[in-house]
């Protein structure tokens with residue numbers, strides 16, 4: 001009985017479109033991670049739409065994390081901070097909201 005060599009197996013796998021798509025995933029994931037990091041950096045630099053209830057200056061967007069209870073449904077909690085007076089608060093973000 002003749003067993004296929006690893007290079008024989010790879011040649012067969014390379015003829016399967018799904019396999020070649022899988023082989024491209026690591027570079028695609030890396031590219032997407034870089035895009036997400038850049039978008040998160042841009043988002044962090046944007047002032048929030050909300051004004052500080054203490055001094056009226058625009059609040060800056062901080063960390064966004066999944067909601068402790070409804071995170072599995074896409075709800076998030078976003079930290080907001082006032083750079084002028086140090087006031088901090090959190091805002092619940094519903095799925096689909098920016």
Ligand SMILES: [Zn+2]
Pocket residue numbers: 052053054055056057082083084085086087
């Ligand atoms: Zn303030």
